[in-house]
Amino acid sequence: MMTSPALDVEGLAKTFSGFPAVRNVSFSVPAGSITGFLGPNGAGKTTTLRMALGIIRPDAGQALLFGQPPTVRALDRVGFLPEERGVYRKMTAEQVIALFARLKGMTAGDARNRAREALERFGLGASAGKKVKELSKGMAQKVQIIAAIIHEPDFIILDEPFSGLDPVNQAMLEEVILEQAAAGRTILFSTHVMAQAERICDRIVLMTRGQKVFDGKVDEALAVVPRLVTIGVDSPDDISALLARFGEVSQSGNDPDGAFLWQVALNAGIDPQHVLRACVEAGVRLTRFEPVRPHLHDAFVRLVSAGDPLQPAGGQ
Amino acid sequence: MRAIYLIARREYLSYVATWGFWLSLASVPLFMLVGAAIPALVQSAQPVRHYVIIDETGTGLDGAIQRFIEREGREQTRAALEAAALVSADAQTRERALAAFDADPLGQEGLDEALAILGMSGNAEMFDAPGGRLIRLDAPARTIDGLRPYLTGERRVATPEGSRSVFAAIFISREAGAELPLITYYSTNVTEQALAGAARRALREHVREEALAARGLDPAEIRALSSLEPEMRNLNPATVDDSEVGAADWAPFIVAVILAIMLWTAIFSVANMLLTSLIEEKGGKIIELLLSTVRVRDLLVGKLLGVAAVSFTLFAVWGLIGTIVLMIAGTFLQGIDPEIASFIAEAVQPGLFLAALGYFVVGYLMYGAIFLALGSLCETLHDAQTLMSPLILVLMLPLMILVFAMRSIDSLAVQIVSWVPIWTPFIMIARLPSEPPLWEIAGTTAVMLVTLILVLWGAASVFQQGALGHANADSVKRVFSRRKPVQDQE
Numbered sequence: 001m002m003t004s005p006a007l008d009v010e011g012l013a014k015t016f017s018g019f020p021a022v023r024n025v026s027f028s029v030p031a032g033s034i035t036g037f038l039g040p041n042g043a044g045k046t047t048t049l050r051m052a053l054g055i056i057r058p059d060a061g062q063a064l065l066f067g068q069p070p071t072v073r074a075l076d077r078v079g080f081l082p083e084e085r086g087v088y089r090k091m092t093a094e095q096v097i098a099l100f101a102r103l104k105g106m107t108a109g110d111a112r113n114r115a116r117e118a119l120e121r122f123g124l125g126a127s128a129g130k131k132v133k134e135l136s137k138g139m140a141q142k143v144q145i146i147a148a149i150i151h152e153p154d155f156i157i158l159d160e161p162f163s164g165l166d167p168v169n170q171a172m173l174e175e176v177i178l179e180q181a182a183a184g185r186t187i188l189f190s191t192h193v194m195a196q197a198e199r200i201c202d203r204i205v206l207m208t209r210g211q212k213v214f215d216g217k218v219d220e221a222l223a224v225v226p227r228l229v230t231i232g233v234d235s236p237d238d239i240s241a242l243l244a245r246f247g248e249v250s251q252s253g254n255d256p257d258g259a260f261l262w263q264v265a266l267n268a269g270i271d272p273q274h275v276l277r278a279c280v281e282a283g284v285r286l287t288r289f290e291p292v293r294p295h296l297h298d299a300f301v302r303l304v305s306a307g308d309p310l311q312p313a314g315g316q
Numbered sequence: 317m318r319a320i321y322l323i324a325r326r327e328y329l330s331y332v333a334t335w336g337f338w339l340s341l342a343s344v345p346l347f348m349l350v351g352a353a354i355p356a357l358v359q360s361a362q363p364v365r366h367y368v369i370i371d372e373t374g375t376g377l378d379g380a381i382q383r384f385i386e387r388e389g390r391e392q393t394r395a396a397l398e399a400a401a402l403v404s405a406d407a408q409t410r411e412r413a414l415a416a417f418d419a420d421p422l423g424q425e426g427l428d429e430a431l432a433i434l435g436m437s438g439n440a441e442m443f444d445a446p447g448g449r450l451i452r453l454d455a456p457a458r459t460i461d462g463l464r465p466y467l468t469g470e471r472r473v474a475t476p477e478g479s480r481s482v483f484a485a486i487f488i489s490r491e492a493g494a495e496l497p498l499i500t501y502y503s504t505n506v507t508e509q510a511l512a513g514a515a516r517r518a519l520r521e522h523v524r525e526e527a528l529a530a531r532g533l534d535p536a537e538i539r540a541l542s543s544l545e546p547e548m549r550n551l552n553p554a555t556v557d558d559s560e561v562g563a564a565d566w567a568p569f570i571v572a573v574i575l576a577i578m579l580w581t582a583i584f585s586v587a588n589m590l591l592t593s594l595i596e597e598k599g600g601k602i603i604e605l606l607l608s609t610v611r612v613r614d615l616l617v618g619k620l621l622g623v624a625a626v627s628f629t630l631f632a633v634w635g636l637i638g639t640i641v642l643m644i645a646g647t648f649l650q651g652i653d654p655e656i657a658s659f660i661a662e663a664v665q666p667g668l669f670l671a672a673l674g675y676f677v678v679g680y681l682m683y684g685a686i687f688l689a690l691g692s693l694c695e696t697l698h699d700a701q702t703l704m705s706p707l708i709l710v711l712m713l714p715l716m717i718l719v720f721a722m723r724s725i726d727s728l729a730v731q732i733v734s735w736v737p738i739w740t741p742f743i744m745i746a747r748l749p750s751e752p753p754l755w756e757i758a759g760t761t762a763v764m765l766v767t768l769i770l771v772l773w774g775a776a777s778v779f780q781q782g783a784l785g786h787a788n789a790d791s792v793k794r795v796f797s798r799r800k801p802v803q804d805q806e
Binding site: 050053054055056072075078080081082084085086087088090091099100102103104105144147148 | 318319322326330597601602604605606607608609610611780
């Protein structure tokens with residue numbers, strides 16, 4: 001049986017006062033996946049998410065939640081944490097969470113009980129009756145996160161969820177995301193924190209200047225960045241000719257032990273083991289051989305600076 | 317509907333579940349009570365004023381003025397005593413108290429005794445004439461130069477009760493060849509003119525009596541002639557009986573104008589509450605979270621209904637207090653002053669109050685939606701004040717029209733402005749007692765309702781743009797300054 005994607009956007013476009021904020025963006029968020037929605041500031045991520053949720057109307061294209069337009073009924077299955085976050089400061093933590101639970105269709109009794117349980121689970125049981133304005137910033141952020149997921153939505157959209165969080169709360173949120181994903185929920189979150197996206201996501205959608213520039217699995221994104229190999233040798237002999245067939249070679253000085261360092265940006269399809277074997281066969285005395293794993297950050301910078309839409313093999 | 321209810325409920329509780337709300341609710345009747353008591357408080361706080369009279373004519377005019385002032389003061393005191401006796405005592409006690417007062421035509425003892433009979437001892441100062449008690453002193457000097465230090469407070473006059481400053485000096489002279497005396501009044505207090513007025517009335521009465529006496533009339537005839545008063549009957553041909561037009565007939569008109577002003581105040585205050593709450597919500601960055609859960613129209617309607625419920629709570633409590641007070645006052649005054657009782661009875665017009673309620677709902681929705689839309693464009697109250705200034709001026713106009721057109725509420729100008737839909741609620745409620753044609757009521761109402769729908773639709777669109785930051789106060793300024801638009805970004 002085919003499961004419809006949690007979100008399917010097709011040809012979305014939005015212009016504000018003549019400025020194209022989003023241009024013909026299409027992508028899907030498969031059910032059960034954790035998808036990172038990445039892009040620099042002003043890339044159009046928030047506008048795309050707002051259109052996906054029906055908060056603003058697109059100039060062109062459409063967004064489908066669970067295969068249907070973003071009606072209130074569909075939105076009841078969505079939990080959303082906006083980038084600009086806030087809660088009613090004069091209400092208690094429990095009241096805020098219960099209010100959003102009720103807005104999502106829960107009964108008053110269920111909403112209250114669920115709010116109490118969630119606050120206990122997040123370590124805020126003692127603060128349930130406190131007004132939000134009396135809570136610390138970190139505690140208030142937890143309340144906001146709980147309010148977004150209190151109704152156990154099928155699809156959770158988090159817009160820059162890590163911004164403004166201290167490292168402890170970042171780790172907590174990461175745990176929450178993984179926990180929700182493990183429970184079978186679909187997650188879409190936009191972020192600037194590449195390390196987290198790389199750790200958590202199955203897939204990424206990358207936008208820049210209002211356009212999608214990448215949509216695929218994390219490994220596919222990493223594949224667009226050349227892998228590096230750092231080689232340390234104990235003689236000043238020039239080995240660039242030996243290495244040149246594997247990729248772009250550069251000399252990068254000496255390490256603290258006095259070894260001469262070379263760096264090879266490997267061509268596509270080249271395994272670092274090939275380089276190692278060639279060095280050994282040529283009798284090069286290695287003091288260091290270090291394949292450097294590419295990171296999503298590098299892929300992000302490369303894809304964004306390239307600017308042109310890239311599609312990995314088999315991607316959309 | 318669920319979302320509208322929950323938004324409205326939250327909005328309602330955010331006001332009603334605070335101490336401030338109940339304090340402000342209680343403060344209005346309290347302020348009205350204080351406001352009603354202010355004239356009495358001011359009256360009781362009036363000081364005893366001492367004056368001197370210099371009669372340069374030597375014809376006893378000073379005595380005439382003094383007697384007139386004392387008589388007038390006494391008449392006013394007696395009227396106040398009679399009113400107090402009506403409220404607080406039975407007929408027999410009333411008669412005894414007034415008899416005690418009348419038995420002492422010159423002194424204070426009669427008043428003290430009357431008050432003792434009424435059980436109001438110690439409140440004599442409350443029964444003084446407006447402007448306070450006026451006591452004549454022997455003049456310490458006969459010229460204005462000699463009196464000036466006393467009038468400016470540099471020197472004081474010794475009296476058996478202690479030294480006193482002189483409030484005013486009245487000089488009466490007669491210029492050569494003039495038939496009538498001249499009064500010259502000196503006082504550093506230029507606002508309190510009760511004494512000057514009394515002196516003028518006293519001499520006017522005196523010279524007229526003298527003139528009539530010179531023509532051979534005796535004092536009794538003069539008094540009889542002075543009291544001649546033609547009878548007048550003021551009738552309304554529209555009434556079936558031949559009862560005269562009285563204060564009670566004015567009641568609906570007065571109540572309608574008061575209702576219009578109250579309507580204006582209520583709508584303006586409540587719309588301001590909406591504005592403040594929205595700006596707080598925007599500052600707290602809650603709007604986007606709400607819009608991901610409810611639709612913008614539900615949010616707008618929920619907020620409008622929530623604050624409307626707040627105002628209905630206020631009206632219900634105030635209405636209940638007002639009804640109880642009016643019922644008690646009406647019953648109480650029935651036996652004392654039937655005219656006031658019938659005024660109160662005529663003032664309670666259920667139809668007028670129902671119409672006011674309807675106009676309030678439409679006016680509130682119209683202005684509330686406009687305020688919400690403009691509020692959504694603002695980040696701070698300061699921004700809001702800048703945008704609201706023109707709107708507040710527009711809101712003020714019907715109030716000014718009402719004040720100026722109160723006596724000619726059916727004039728053509730008022731009829732025309734009734735058709736301006738944003739003013740209709742205030743103007744039409746004031747016009748209703750004059751029974752405007754039905755087509756005019758229906759027409760203005762229809763125009764107003766169509767405008768309401770357009771305003772709600774427009775406000776929702778602006779609200780959606782403003783709430784998410786796609787439009788702001790600068791967008792409005794750009795519209796009016798016709799400058800090239802600046803690109804809004806994500």
